[in-house]
Amino acid sequence: MLQVIRARKAGFCMGVAMALRKLDEAVDARPCGRVATLGEIIHNPQVLEEYAARGVSCLRSPEEALPGQVVLIRAHGVPRDTEAALRLRGVIVIDATCPRVKAAQLAIAEATAGGLPLLLYGEAEHPEVKGLLSYAHGHRHVFGNVEELARSLAGLEQGTDIVLAAQTTQDRRQFETLRAELDQHMDTSVRVLDTICDATRQRQEEAQELSDRVDAMVVVGGRSSGNTRRLAELAARRVPAFLVETAEELEPEKFAGFSVIGLTAGASTPKRLVNAVEKRLSEF
Numbered sequence: 001m002l003q004v005i006r007a008r009k010a011g012f013c014m015g016v017a018m019a020l021r022k023l024d025e026a027v028d029a030r031p032c033g034r035v036a037t038l039g040e041i042i043h044n045p046q047v048l049e050e051y052a053a054r055g056v057s058c059l060r061s062p063e064e065a066l067p068g069q070v071v072l073i074r075a076h077g078v079p080r081d082t083e084a085a086l087r088l089r090g091v092i093v094i095d096a097t098c099p100r101v102k103a104a105q106l107a108i109a110e111a112t113a114g115g116l117p118l119l120l121y122g123e124a125e126h127p128e129v130k131g132l133l134s135y136a137h138g139h140r141h142v143f144g145n146v147e148e149l150a151r152s153l154a155g156l157e158q159g160t161d162i163v164l165a166a167q168t169t170q171d172r173r174q175f176e177t178l179r180a181e182l183d184q185h186m187d188t189s190v191r192v193l194d195t196i197c198d199a200t201r202q203r204q205e206e207a208q209e210l211s212d213r214v215d216a217m218v219v220v221g222g223r224s225s226g227n228t229r230r231l232a233e234l235a236a237r238r239v240p241a242f243l244v245e246t247a248e249e250l251e252p253e254k255f256a257g258f259s260v261i262g263l264t265a266g267a268s269t270p271k272r273l274v275n276a277v278e279k280r281l282s283e284f
Contacts, residue, residue: 002255002284005214006263007206010274013199013267015098016042019075022096026070027054036065038086039074039127041096042268043225045245062086070094075268076127077101079134100168101128104195109135111163111191119143119152119182121175122167126226129167132195136163146181153185162186165193169200169227169267171234199267200227207231207264211238214262216255219243220277221266228266235262247276252284 012020019041026035032055040048040058048058062082065071067090073083077097087093097105112118118136121143122129133140141152156162164182166175175196182190211217217235221228222245235241239262244250255261261281265274 002258002281003260004263004278004281005210005260006274006278007203007210007265009199009203009206010220010263010265011267011269011271013098013197013203015075015100015197015199016268019072019096019098020047022094023051023056023072026072026094027051027056030070033057034068035070035072037072037074037096038062038065038078038082039076040224041072041074043076043228044222044266044268044270045224046222046273047268047270062089065089065091067091072096074127075101077105077131078127079131081134097131098168098197100195100197100199101131104132104165104168104193105135107193107195108132108163108165109137111165111193112137114138116161116163116191117141117156118163118165119149120165120167121170121178123226126167128169128226132165132167143178146178149178149181153182159188161189161191163191163193165195167226168195168197169230170196171204171230172196172201173204203227203231203264203267204234207235207262208238210262210264211235211241214239214260215258216240216242217262217264218250218277218281219264219266220274221245221269225266225268228269231264231266235264244277246273247280250277250280250284255281255284 062085
């Protein structure tokens with residue numbers, strides 16, 4: 001039988017819990033079919049299925065919103081023009097943007113108010129990143145590694161001061177490495193914004209520490225969740241790591257030869273899913 005060591009911080013973060021609480025309150029207060037989210041409220045397919053069963057629809061654009069409908073802005077936030085378009089649709093808007101993301105949006109707006117360019121460490125196609133970029137007043141560039149950073153710098157005029165920020169769920173250690181790389185090649189001022197969430201940092205650090213004490217790691221969460229994928233990537237640098245969305249995905253034969261398994265979960269993973277995975281692992 002496998003020994004399972006579970007991370008203390010596995011599961012919902014404050015921002016996700018707040019967003020779902022707002023959605024629950026909206027659903028409980030209004031008739032079925034009158035509540036929607038603009039985009040996926042969080043990146044977890046099992047949670048989304050549960051809300052769909054309760055009559056919550058997921059809008060792909062503001063144009064799909066109906067007058068009088070209650071529409072929640074997703075935890076990742078949305079671009080400024082998207083929010084403005086939504087508010088013109090005659091709907092009741094509930095902003096469920098994570099407070100950490102909202103703080104990052106406002107920090108970027110303030111830091112670039114004079115037109116300074118923004119270098120943003122993140123995933124270009126992630127909804128949070130699209131929202132963050134919309135708050136920049138000057139040129140904006142997204143990069144995910146040293147090579148992309150170099151290309152972004154090549155597009156800037158020599159001697160240009162810049163603002164550096166990150167998607168809230170990025171790897172803080174990697175961000176610091178890229179920041180050091182930037183300092184070595186820039187002879188101008190770099191204003192660094194501290195936008196990586198503490199909950200993300202804590203989960204990443206705990207996953208790394210746990211990986212050093214076990215034979216393999218299991219990370220529970222949606223595959224579309226950036227912070228979940230990063231937990232799996234960090235764990236995989238040390239031991240074999242398995243990313244699963246549900247307990248049913250676990251295959252006993254893949255754990256043959258292991259004695260101790262570490263278990264963690266992304267910030268958008270419900271505790272019940274983590275519990276189910278822990279129970280199944282303990283039966284191997």
